[in-house]
Amino acid sequence: MTPEQVSGVFDAGESFVENTIAAALVVIWLVVLALHLARPYMLTNVRKFTLRLGADLWWIAYVALRDILLAQVFLGSFIFFYPDVVSGKDLPITGCVAAVCAFGALLLKLTSKGEGDMRSWRWQSWLLAAGALLYIGPYILGVQLTAIDNSFAKQLASILVTSQNVGWGLWLSYLSAVAVGVMGLIAVVYNLRQTTTSRSKSSAA
Amino acid sequence: MTADDLATALTQGGAGWLYLSLAAVLPILWAFTLMVHFARPYVVRFLQSLTLRFGGDAVWLSYILMRDGLMLITLALSMIFLMPNLYIGLGLPITAPLATVGLFGALVLKLTRDADDDPIAWRWVSIVLVVSSVLYIVPQIYGLEAADQVDRLTQFGLGWVPGALTAANPDAGTINVAAWPILIVSLGLVAAMGAFLFWRFMSGLGTAQPEEGTQPAA
Numbered sequence A: 001m002t003p004e005q006v007s008g009v010f011d012a013g014e015s016f017v018e019n020t021i022a023a024a025l026v027v028i029w030l031v032v033l034a035l036h037l038a039r040p041y042m043l044t045n046v047r048k049f050t051l052r053l054g055a056d057l058w059w060i061a062y063v064a065l066r067d068i069l070l071a072q073v074f075l076g077s078f079i080f081f082y083p084d085v086v087s088g089k090d091l092p093i094t095g096c097v098a099a100v101c102a103f104g105a106l107l108l109k110l111t112s113k114g115e116g117d118m119r120s121w122r123w124q125s126w127l128l129a130a131g132a133l134l135y136i137g138p139y140i141l142g143v144q145l146t147a148i149d150n151s152f153a154k155q156l157a158s159i160l161v162t163s164q165n166v167g168w169g170l171w172l173s174y175l176s177a178v179a180v181g182v183m184g185l186i187a188v189v190y191n192l193r194q195t196t197t198s199r200s201k202s203s204a205a
Numbered sequence B: 001m002t003a004d005d006l007a008t009a010l011t012q013g014g015a016g017w018l019y020l021s022l023a024a025v026l027p028i029l030w031a032f033t034l035m036v037h038f039a040r041p042y043v044v045r046f047l048q049s050l051t052l053r054f055g056g057d058a059v060w061l062s063y064i065l066m067r068d069g070l071m072l073i074t075l076a077l078s079m080i081f082l083m084p085n086l087y088i089g090l091g092l093p094i095t096a097p098l099a100t101v102g103l104f105g106a107l108v109l110k111l112t113r114d115a116d117d118d119p120i121a122w123r124w125v126s127i128v129l130v131v132s133s134v135l136y137i138v139p140q141i142y143g144l145e146a147a148d149q150v151d152r153l154t155q156f157g158l159g160w161v162p163g164a165l166t167a168a169n170p171d172a173g174t175i176n177v178a179a180w181p182i183l184i185v186s187l188g189l190v191a192a193m194g195a196f197l198f199w200r201f202m203s204g205l206g207t208a209q210p211e212e213g214t215q216p217a218a
Helices: A003-037 A039-046 A054-083 A082-086 A095-111 A117-140 A151-160 A167-202 B003-038 B040-049 B053-082 B096-114 B118-141 B144-154 B177-206
Strands: none
Touching: A003 A054, A003 A095, A003 A117, A003 B003, A039 A054, A039 A082, A054 A082, A054 A095, A054 A117, A054 A167, A054 B003, A054 B096, A082 A167, A082 B144, A095 A117, A095 A167, A095 B040, A117 A151, A117 B144, A167 B040, A167 B118, B003 B053, B003 B118, B003 B144, B040 B053, B053 B096, B053 B177, B096 B177, B118 B144
């Protein structure tokens, strides 16, 4: 074994981790979308409880699972903002745009009037559906076609896989990072304004 | 390659891989820390919708535990940026030690002021966290994680960016001129804040503690 082969072992380990994250994100996106759409079912069950404690716990468990998984989708998608990873690994080309959709849904949750804000809920649903489509579509029709020896499959992969379409992949990654940065700034300003508002309310009281 | 050489190569390679993986995971942890910190209005709103105090307490407890625990874990992992062998030896993000200082500063603010009920303290913690996260995430992603993109970036006149954003280039054997000053200033600031905390703790021993609030401010 040579020293180059030793570093190759660790490079392979890194690839394995990144490819596993990319594969796991397909499942997490599906679960997030399913939990989001399961809201009416959860509400029906909440009304069936005879104890308020059970109803509260059920609702807390649902909201916590739904929101934490959505946050995990965005955090897992962080690899799509790393230029070396985007250009070197087989990743879905619109994975970074899907991350922007997930972050947008989180921002809407933060700035909405609460669980009953149906306008915000509708926008969140559209963003989650778009995110899931933008992630799962190119993953199945691009990343999962790289080992298929067929001209159509190769053509699809050359469009939908970041390592085979580096130019587009990097531009989308940079633009998505800017979009997330802007939305993050909106979240910070919203938070700072909230403290100003609550402070002036308490001084008025 | 002898057995000893192989063992050395594996352990050294493994250590380097571990540290660089930590550096790569930290932007995610930073993002998570910020997300949980700035989710406060959402959590407070949700808390107010619960019908039992038990549920409210459970949610608030979990939220605080996750928010502060994440900050602490991020700080613990960020301590590697204060170690010269790692920061300069591996060429980690140039402003990473300053980000560690900022995170420590935010935790010091939390310890010395009630950032949940004092809006000014909360605002300071938020601003320090945002600035520190930018100081870490930007050089990590566009420095370390863009090291292979120099040729592509040169086409836009930005080929110097990855080099300027990392503490050193171990392959070329060069060290960024700003690396040592940043590291020394950061070490000094961390030591000063640690000493301040210790002094405050010692001087507060035996004096009456302020009454603790149980309800978060909206």
